[in-house]
Amino acid sequence: MAADSVGIVAPRLESFEDPLILETGRILPRFDLMIETYGTLNADASNAILICHALSGHHHAAGYYAGETKAGWWDSCIGPNKAIDTNLFFVVALNNIGGCNGSTGPTSPNPENDNKPYGPDFPLVTVRDWVNVQARLADRLGIGIWHAVVGGSLGGMQALQWAVDYPQRLKNCAIIASTPKLSAQNIAFNEVARQSILSDPDFHAGRYLEQQTFPKRGLILARMVGHITYLSEEAMKEKFGRDLKSGNFLYGYDVEFQVESYLRYQGEQFSRNFDANTYLIMTKALDYFDPARDHDSKLNQALAPATCRFLIVSFTTDWRFAPSRSQEIVDALITNRQPVSYIDVDAPQGHDSFLFPIPRYVNTLRGFLGQPSGHNLGQNVTKNAPELGTIDQNQTATVAGAAR
Amino acid sequence: MAADSVGIVAPRLESFEDPLILETGRILPRFDLMIETYGTLNADASNAILICHALSGHHHAAGYYAGETKAGWWDSCIGPNKAIDTNLFFVVALNNIGGCNGSTGPTSPNPENDNKPYGPDFPLVTVRDWVNVQARLADRLGIGIWHAVVGGSLGGMQALQWAVDYPQRLKNCAIIASTPKLSAQNIAFNEVARQSILSDPDFHAGRYLEQQTFPKRGLILARMVGHITYLSEEAMKEKFGRDLKSGNFLYGYDVEFQVESYLRYQGEQFSRNFDANTYLIMTKALDYFDPARDHDSKLNQALAPATCRFLIVSFTTDWRFAPSRSQEIVDALITNRQPVSYIDVDAPQGHDSFLFPIPRYVNTLRGFLGQPSGHNLGQNVTKNAPELGTIDQNQTATVAGAAR
Numbered sequence: 001m002a003a004d005s006v007g008i009v010a011p012r013l014e015s016f017e018d019p020l021i022l023e024t025g026r027i028l029p030r031f032d033l034m035i036e037t038y039g040t041l042n043a044d045a046s047n048a049i050l051i052c053h054a055l056s057g058h059h060h061a062a063g064y065y066a067g068e069t070k071a072g073w074w075d076s077c078i079g080p081n082k083a084i085d086t087n088l089f090f091v092v093a094l095n096n097i098g099g100c101n102g103s104t105g106p107t108s109p110n111p112e113n114d115n116k117p118y119g120p121d122f123p124l125v126t127v128r129d130w131v132n133v134q135a136r137l138a139d140r141l142g143i144g145i146w147h148a149v150v151g152g153s154l155g156g157m158q159a160l161q162w163a164v165d166y167p168q169r170l171k172n173c174a175i176i177a178s179t180p181k182l183s184a185q186n187i188a189f190n191e192v193a194r195q196s197i198l199s200d201p202d203f204h205a206g207r208y209l210e211q212q213t214f215p216k217r218g219l220i221l222a223r224m225v226g227h228i229t230y231l232s233e234e235a236m237k238e239k240f241g242r243d244l245k246s247g248n249f250l251y252g253y254d255v256e257f258q259v260e261s262y263l264r265y266q267g268e269q270f271s272r273n274f275d276a277n278t279y280l281i282m283t284k285a286l287d288y289f290d291p292a293r294d295h296d297s298k299l300n301q302a303l304a305p306a307t308c309r310f311l312i313v314s315f316t317t318d319w320r321f322a323p324s325r326s327q328e329i330v331d332a333l334i335t336n337r338q339p340v341s342y343i344d345v346d347a348p349q350g351h352d353s354f355l356f357p358i359p360r361y362v363n364t365l366r367g368f369l370g371q372p373s374g375h376n377l378g379q380n381v382t383k384n385a386p387e388l389g390t391i392d393q394n395q396t397a398t399v400a401g402a403a404r
Numbered sequence: 405m406a407a408d409s410v411g412i413v414a415p416r417l418e419s420f421e422d423p424l425i426l427e428t429g430r431i432l433p434r435f436d437l438m439i440e441t442y443g444t445l446n447a448d449a450s451n452a453i454l455i456c457h458a459l460s461g462h463h464h465a466a467g468y469y470a471g472e473t474k475a476g477w478w479d480s481c482i483g484p485n486k487a488i489d490t491n492l493f494f495v496v497a498l499n500n501i502g503g504c505n506g507s508t509g510p511t512s513p514n515p516e517n518d519n520k521p522y523g524p525d526f527p528l529v530t531v532r533d534w535v536n537v538q539a540r541l542a543d544r545l546g547i548g549i550w551h552a553v554v555g556g557s558l559g560g561m562q563a564l565q566w567a568v569d570y571p572q573r574l575k576n577c578a579i580i581a582s583t584p585k586l587s588a589q590n591i592a593f594n595e596v597a598r599q600s601i602l603s604d605p606d607f608h609a610g611r612y613l614e615q616q617t618f619p620k621r622g623l624i625l626a627r628m629v630g631h632i633t634y635l636s637e638e639a640m641k642e643k644f645g646r647d648l649k650s651g652n653f654l655y656g657y658d659v660e661f662q663v664e665s666y667l668r669y670q671g672e673q674f675s676r677n678f679d680a681n682t683y684l685i686m687t688k689a690l691d692y693f694d695p696a697r698d699h700d701s702k703l704n705q706a707l708a709p710a711t712c713r714f715l716i717v718s719f720t721t722d723w724r725f726a727p728s729r730s731q732e733i734v735d736a737l738i739t740n741r742q743p744v745s746y747i748d749v750d751a752p753q754g755h756d757s758f759l760f761p762i763p764r765y766v767n768t769l770r771g772f773l774g775q776p777s778g779h780n781l782g783q784n785v786t787k788n789a790p791e792l793g794t795i796d797q798n799q800t801a802t803v804a805g806a807a808r
Contacts, residue, residue: 024655123655124655124656181646182646183637183640183641183646184637184640184641184643184644184645184646184661184663185632185635185637185640185641187646187661187663187664188628188632188640188663188664188667189632191628191661191663191664191667191668192625192628192629192632192667194657195624195625195628195668195671196600196625198657199621199624199625200621201605217603217604220599220603221596221599221600221603221625224592224595224596224599225596225629228589228592228593228596231589233587233588233589236587236588236589236592237587237588237589239588240588241588242585242586242587242588242591242694249692251428251527251528251688252528253598253602253684253688256691257588257591257595257691259588259589259591259592259595260591260592260595263592263595263596264595264599267599280657284655284657287660287661288653290646
């Protein structure tokens with residue numbers, strides 16, 4: 001195990017028995033969250049960082065499960081001395097509701113239907129719903145104020161929503177490879193993915209689990225088309241070019257080009273591990289996200305309530321959420337005279353760049369996060385927090401400047 | 405009927421009874437071509453222009469069928485006084501073999517299998533095969549030398565292949581919104597489209613017609629994903645934005661955004677009129693096209709045999725075949741000191757731009773085509789041509805300069 005790994009980790013389930021009223025008006029009577037934490041929460045609970053996941057992410061963000069060799073999805077950024085330094089910070093990752101990795105979602109038993117899987121009866125959820133759920137999780141963990149909320153892509157939308165909906169509960173907000181709302185083209189790609197699933201005869205109107213099957217073909221297609229949008233044209237060229245699998249044209253429909261082989265494999269793997277109803281829910285949450293919608297499309301008005309510092313990161317070859325989309329957020333914050341730093345990172349990996357430990361990107365993120373700085377907002381917002389412990393005055397002083 | 409319309413037109417079938425040896429080595433014992441012509445072939449057959457179609461195009465390029473109101477697919481460019489002026493030129497359009505609009509293809513009877521539809525037994529064809537077939541058609545029509553071969557997208561690939569394979573048989577070559585070969589990303593999108601069709605249970609290994617069905621869902625998905633690549637992000641934004649069909653979120657999987665409605669409708673319409681096996685064949689022809697492949701990837705070496713004048717046109721917002729791809733062709737021709745003109749046209753419609761009568765584009769095309777200029781290569785390459793008639797000396801003189 002590398003010295004900068006969080007090492008062996010285990011997930012745990014947190015159950016919430018109070019009903020949750022969703023943005024649609026529908027109610028979840030109860031829900032579970034599968035979570036992981038890394039590092040140690042400090043005495044005044046001022047060192048907690050929330051990691052929000054993207055479309056197919058989950059709670060397993062760093063480290064290894066016992067007996068497994070595959071690290072968590074953001075292991076490149078989370079660990080001792082890594083950009084999100086678990087020597088300094090208490091890092092919380094969760095699987096959002098509607099997910100399929102242990103939190104309550106379409107594959108969970110529906111108490112209102114004989115505990116059969118929810119399937120299509122699981123309500124649609126929004127980014128705002130997820131943030132509300134994450135706030136409940138913060139309460140449960142005794143975290144009144146996050147040192148930071150951090151997310152890439154759909155995760156970045158959650159970080160932005162936190163800044164707007166709970167301005168007093170986070171100090172720093174890092175929004176990476178994200179956008180203030182999907183474009184028509186983004187929605188169009190999501191729609192192709194949804195239609196792939198919905199039109200698969202094995203979808204059975206979403207009740208495929210009750211039929212002991214699942215829309216494998218639809219999921220494969222959905223992931224294939226998604227995957228194209230995650231990679232830059234450049235990265236694809238670099239990775240596969242027009243290389244032929246067998247050296248010669250086969251003149252048939254078997255795999256001929258390496259890129260075909262790669263996409264089919266990725267789609268195949270994904271289809272075994274991901275729930276189709278969850279895929280539909282995630283794409284809809286993406287489509288719906290648009291904080292400016294209730295503000296006459298004025299993003300700066302929507303972001304006005306935020307009081308945290310912002311870091312916005314985009315990547316030059318990201319064509320799913322291009323740098324110009326990140327810059328819309330930056331522009332709105334500057335208009336509002338809100339504290340924002342922005343970097344557009346030169347990286348060839350397209351949208352996927354946010355998962356890679358690109359030096360300029362991770363160093364900036366590390367610098368932005370600084371060190372835990374203690375709280376000065378009193379106990380009213382941290383009522384569930386443990387008693388304050390001793391604070392190292394020197395460290396606090398250093399940090400107060402760095403983390404302003 | 406507008407004065408610049410070719411008016412009412414009718415297709416006609418040309419049958420070819422000699423076997424055709426394909427690039428794969430497979431043989432078509434005979435084939436039919438569905439064609440249309442507009443304008444009049446002049447006495448020395450020096451005013452003929454060949455129009456090559458793209459993925460879903462066909463022979464009906466201009467004018468109207470009796471009783472119908474929808475014009476041919478390139479009516480904006482072909483007609484009296486239009487960019488491809490039928491007062492001056494004899495314009496030939498055809499449906500390529502492997503197509504599904506009347507020429508021999510997968511829906512045609514297979515003489516080697518009791519005249520059941522070819523289906524998956526129809527051989528894969530290449531751009532080079534199409535050009536060979538078009539050369540036979542030229543022979544049949546008495547056209548030894550084309551004044552020009554013109555095509556957009558996959559049609560542009562055919563025009564380029566003409567210049568390389570039959571350098572003595574065309575004077576001008578217009579390659580619009582095309583590329584010297586697909587990128588890995590282009591192939592990836594084609595692969596998603598193919599897998600949509602191949603994985604549809606109604607595909608029946610390509611023998612769907614014998615089962616009185618067709619892979620409708622697969623065709624819809626294939627066209628939806630294709631369509632996204634034909635439009636620019638800008639055009640989609642302009643056309644649909646994030647407009648909701650009903651004004652409010654429905655929180656369901658019915659059509660919510662206008663762009664979803666548009667894509668579903670386009671896919672639906674397409675699925676009724678296009679054959680799935682043809683779609684597969686067309687995408688493979690696109691993937692295979694790569695004239696530099698046998699020249700150590702040196703495009704200029706591949707293009708060296710060409711003797712015609714070239715016009716290359718790209719469009720600023722085309723991200724399927726971006727301007728940089730057209731510029732690869734331009735660069736190769738310049739390296740070879742071959743005559744080439746290039747314009748990158750500012751247009752918002754993405755890849756589809758080539759179908760619109762954008763002034764700079766159509767005026768350049770008109771100027772490039774000039775006027776018929778007579779032949780000075782002797783009868784050896786025009787052995788099937790009718791006797792030469794009288795040539796207006798003034799007109800020829802004018803043209804000789806303009807069309808050099």
